[in-house]
Amino acid sequence: MFRNTREGLALALPAAIFSTLLFLVPVGILLSEAFRFEGGWSLQGYIDFFATPLNRTVFLRTLKLGALVAGTAAVIGYAAAFCIVNLGPRARGTVFGMVVLPLMISPVARTYAWIVILGRTGIVNEAITGLGLSDTPLRLLFTETAVFLGLLQLFLPLMIISLVSAMENIPRDVIPAARVLGASWLAVFFKVILPLTKEGLVIGGTLVFTGSLTAYITPAILGGSKVLMLETLLYQRVNVSNDFVSASVIAMILIVMSFSANLLLKKIASARS
Amino acid sequence: MSDAFVQLSDVTLMYGKSVAVPDLNLSIREGELICLLGPSGCGKTTTMRAIAGLLDPASGSIHIDGRDVTRVPANKRGIGLVFQSYALFPHLNAFENVAFGLRLQKLPEAEIRERTEAGLATVGLKGYDKRKPAEMSGGQQQRLALARSLVMKPKVLLLDEPLSNLDARLRLEMRTELQRVQKETGVTMVFVTHDQAEALALADRIVLMKEGKIEQLGTPADLYARPETAFAAEFMGFENIFRVEGSKVVTDSGTLELGFAPASPLLAWRPDGVSVGSGPHQGRVLATSFAGAHREYVLDTPLGPVKADAAIELPEVAIGETLAFDLPEATARPLSA
Amino acid sequence: MNTSSRLLANWVILGLTLTFLIGPFLIIILAGASDTSYLAFPPEGLTLRWYLKVFTVESFRASFLLSMALAVFGTLAALLLGVPAAYALNRYALPGAETVRTVVAAPIIVPGIIVGLALLRYLVVPTGVTVTLALFMAHTALVLPYAVRVVSSSMHNLRADMEEAAVLLGCSRFQAFTKVVLPNIRGGVLAAFILGFVTSFNQVPVSLFLSGPGVRTLPIDMLAYMEITFDPSVAALSALLAFMSLAIVFVAERLLGFSRYV
Numbered sequence A: 001m002f003r004n005t006r007e008g009l010a011l012a013l014p015a016a017i018f019s020t021l022l023f024l025v026p027v028g029i030l031l032s033e034a035f036r037f038e039g040g041w042s043l044q045g046y047i048d049f050f051a052t053p054l055n056r057t058v059f060l061r062t063l064k065l066g067a068l069v070a071g072t073a074a075v076i077g078y079a080a081a082f083c084i085v086n087l088g089p090r091a092r093g094t095v096f097g098m099v100v101l102p103l104m105i106s107p108v109a110r111t112y113a114w115i116v117i118l119g120r121t122g123i124v125n126e127a128i129t130g131l132g133l134s135d136t137p138l139r140l141l142f143t144e145t146a147v148f149l150g151l152l153q154l155f156l157p158l159m160i161i162s163l164v165s166a167m168e169n170i171p172r173d174v175i176p177a178a179r180v181l182g183a184s185w186l187a188v189f190f191k192v193i194l195p196l197t198k199e200g201l202v203i204g205g206t207l208v209f210t211g212s213l214t215a216y217i218t219p220a221i222l223g224g225s226k227v228l229m230l231e232t233l234l235y236q237r238v239n240v241s242n243d244f245v246s247a248s249v250i251a252m253i254l255i256v257m258s259f260s261a262n263l264l265l266k267k268i269a270s271a272r273s
Numbered sequence B: 001m002s003d004a005f006v007q008l009s010d011v012t013l014m015y016g017k018s019v020a021v022p023d024l025n026l027s028i029r030e031g032e033l034i035c036l037l038g039p040s041g042c043g044k045t046t047t048m049r050a051i052a053g054l055l056d057p058a059s060g061s062i063h064i065d066g067r068d069v070t071r072v073p074a075n076k077r078g079i080g081l082v083f084q085s086y087a088l089f090p091h092l093n094a095f096e097n098v099a100f101g102l103r104l105q106k107l108p109e110a111e112i113r114e115r116t117e118a119g120l121a122t123v124g125l126k127g128y129d130k131r132k133p134a135e136m137s138g139g140q141q142q143r144l145a146l147a148r149s150l151v152m153k154p155k156v157l158l159l160d161e162p163l164s165n166l167d168a169r170l171r172l173e174m175r176t177e178l179q180r181v182q183k184e185t186g187v188t189m190v191f192v193t194h195d196q197a198e199a200l201a202l203a204d205r206i207v208l209m210k211e212g213k214i215e216q217l218g219t220p221a222d223l224y225a226r227p228e229t230a231f232a233a234e235f236m237g238f239e240n241i242f243r244v245e246g247s248k249v250v251t252d253s254g255t256l257e258l259g260f261a262p263a264s265p266l267l268a269w270r271p272d273g274v275s276v277g278s279g280p281h282q283g284r285v286l287a288t289s290f291a292g293a294h295r296e297y298v299l300d301t302p303l304g305p306v307k308a309d310a311a312i313e314l315p316e317v318a319i320g321e322t323l324a325f326d327l328p329e330a331t332a333r334p335l336s337a
Numbered sequence C: 001m002n003t004s005s006r007l008l009a010n011w012v013i014l015g016l017t018l019t020f021l022i023g024p025f026l027i028i029i030l031a032g033a034s035d036t037s038y039l040a041f042p043p044e045g046l047t048l049r050w051y052l053k054v055f056t057v058e059s060f061r062a063s064f065l066l067s068m069a070l071a072v073f074g075t076l077a078a079l080l081l082g083v084p085a086a087y088a089l090n091r092y093a094l095p096g097a098e099t100v101r102t103v104v105a106a107p108i109i110v111p112g113i114i115v116g117l118a119l120l121r122y123l124v125v126p127t128g129v130t131v132t133l134a135l136f137m138a139h140t141a142l143v144l145p146y147a148v149r150v151v152s153s154s155m156h157n158l159r160a161d162m163e164e165a166a167v168l169l170g171c172s173r174f175q176a177f178t179k180v181v182l183p184n185i186r187g188g189v190l191a192a193f194i195l196g197f198v199t200s201f202n203q204v205p206v207s208l209f210l211s212g213p214g215v216r217t218l219p220i221d222m223l224a225y226m227e228i229t230f231d232p233s234v235a236a237l238s239a240l241l242a243f244m245s246l247a248i249v250f251v252a253e254r255l256l257g258f259s260r261y262v
Helices: A005-033 A044-051 A053-085 A089-104 A107-118 A123-130 A144-168 A174-180 A185-213 A217-223 A230-239 A244-272 B044-052 B094-104 B109-122 B138-150 B168-185 B196-202 B220-225 B230-235 C003-031 C049-056 C058-091 C097-109 C112-127 C131-156 C160-168 C173-202 C218-228 C233-256
Strands: B004-015 B018-029 B033-037 B059-064 B079-082 B156-160 B188-193 B205-210 B213-218 B240-245 B248-250 B255-257 B266-269 B275-290 B294-301 B304-311 B322-326 B333-335
Touching: A005 A244, A005 C058, A005 C097, A005 C112, A005 C131, A044 A053, A044 A244, A053 A089, A053 A144, A053 A185, A053 A230, A053 C003, A089 A144, A089 C003, A089 C233, A107 A123, A107 A144, A107 A217, A107 C003, A107 C218, A107 C233, A144 A185, A144 A217, A144 C003, A174 A185, A185 A244, A217 A230, A217 C218, A230 A244, A230 C112, A244 C097, A244 C112, B004 B044, B004 B188, B018 B044, B018 B188, B018 B213, B033 B044, B033 B196, B044 B059, B044 B079, B044 B156, B044 B188, B044 B205, B079 B138, B079 C160, B094 B109, B094 B138, B109 B138, B109 B168, B138 B168, B168 B188, B168 B196, B188 B196, B196 B220, B205 B220, B205 B230, B213 B220, B213 B230, B230 B240, B230 B266, B230 B333, B275 B304, B294 B322, C003 C233, C049 C058, C049 C233, C058 C097, C058 C131, C058 C173, C058 C218, C097 C131, C112 C131, C131 C173, C160 C173, C173 C233, C218 C233
Parallel strands: B033 B188, B033 B205, B079 B156, B156 B188
Antiparallel strands: B004 B018, B004 B059, B205 B213, B240 B248, B240 B266, B248 B255, B266 B333, B275 B294, B275 B322, B294 B304
């Protein structure tokens, strides 16, 4: 009864065609722009892009911040996930809910909080001047640290969620068994927990890394033009200098990264089932 | 074929590019309970789906009650199907599940109520109207699925392994229940199963299927006593099947002299057809188990293992000891190759 | 370590993590109530005037309505495309099903800013399509992957033989869908709507380039506002938006156990 292919395609194709026309085609043209040079095809766009020191700095900074955020999220994520898994069922649900909730809230709102915290009249500076550590307020906004904190707060929940679901799959008595066999907590972590939650770590890490790479709001609000990242650089290139070739190069970098991360996730997902 | 109520003529059924059932001919009489029996993948469920109209034959025709329904869509065929999973509607209560088809016919509310309640009563679910399927036991869900099909007064009621999800006790109970419902309603039933005991107990006739073809068709008594092929014999509990060469039976491990020369290429014995305690042959006991009315032995013989049932009065022979046995001509079932 | 000190350590770690994740919201709520014309924390005096001012800023009102309309109609359109697609992907052995899946999921993989730019340059500029329509289509496409995924997963446990049973009882294929499939995936469709709504409403990068005179989504408008004005009204608005999201998610969770679909 469900073998009528034409009927199935009629149902599935509108969505596919819509996505193709609105996504694949325009994005494809945009990506091709960097390869067009004086009427022919060339890599000149890419060569020029990476020849500019600022572009290189932004490229490397984006990778660096992405990796830092992912790494820090992993450390905090393991501690938090371990604690959550150890809770009773009711407390676990509540705490897990509190971890997930921020994901539903506008990233603008989430990032704006850091202006309140790190701004000239923000809580940190009030404390520093109040304690007499410094006479003038420190410049905390528009630093890499600010962007780092904003991104970490934005994406940490993704890491915790991935690790909690990975840890829930650890057989119940494995950790006590390892302890009984004489493993120190450090050994338990590296020899038992880490290998058993590797997939969750990779999934969470990829989500956080690509999330940080392709974030716009956080670097825009907390980094400004002082701490550009790839997305804010793209915006500047288009809006300030009408430079669509650079935009196309940046788009390619972001898509390649995002796409390979997605492939990795798919591979993990299919290896598991 | 004048008495055929359901007639499948040269029906070929395909799944994609692979043929599941080639050129099937089958006639079913009105009011009979026919059982499609066979291992999984033998085409029994496929055949049933074709009768229901859920699968269009690649060629051939299907007639029901004298009408060619080959191209009639499933929702216009007037056939009931009780699914293996019951396929109850989880969002509707028992009453609404049963009334579902009646409502589609836009019958007056009073008639819907009356027929639905009667349907629930027939399967012993009176008073369960408000329950959702999830709040019912497996047996009750089964009855509900049956009632949902029966209230439609189908020309043919198809049942796809309806007892396979029930525990042993419920299964026996539902068997008698199904027979009772069939006698009461007189509906023509086609029952699909892989369980030969179920088929033997329930069916008026059994269609034994193998690889999309009918291996043998007959009454339960027929099939039980006179299987024609090794496949049928095995399905009917003939556990000792051997090749014949002259007056010997042969397996890959060895031969045994029979003392008579059969005409058929294969011979088969049920375990209770092998005589134990006396006879020309010796076998070493490999395993033994008590089965109430008899004792089951597995004997190591020149033919390999032979299964034999011994009367319970005979003294038990321990594992490792030898036991005399015979493969008598009287209980041998000749089979075609 | 004994049990009680382990328990303590457990809660200390969780407390710190949750403070980091949730604390900023509490700060925003209070910062929005500061009786100063600049952003201050701790708040100097408490007032509701910034919370009230938010409602009087003309551009906020317009952009809120635009964001609302985009989120509602974009998500509805995505469901209109996504529910049949999810159904087809679950029920039919389609040739190229994997391709369809990948294409429909593409909007998740491609960063929004690129989509917005591409649509501006190759749809709005050459064809003269209005920015509002482009925004609507972009948001629809953005929500589509979520719609397909969430509806798919709620359809996954729905066995095909239920529809066959309905057909044998006299339903047409379409009736089988509306009478049997739809009532059973209602929760999933609602969850997809809520997830799509929140995603679209909070979305920034896609809308970044797709703005014109008088056409700005709320988050973009907030970004623009905070560049010129430094009063606590953006904090107040952020707090209000957070409350709105929380209320939606809370109601959804209560009504249909939303979290099992996400």
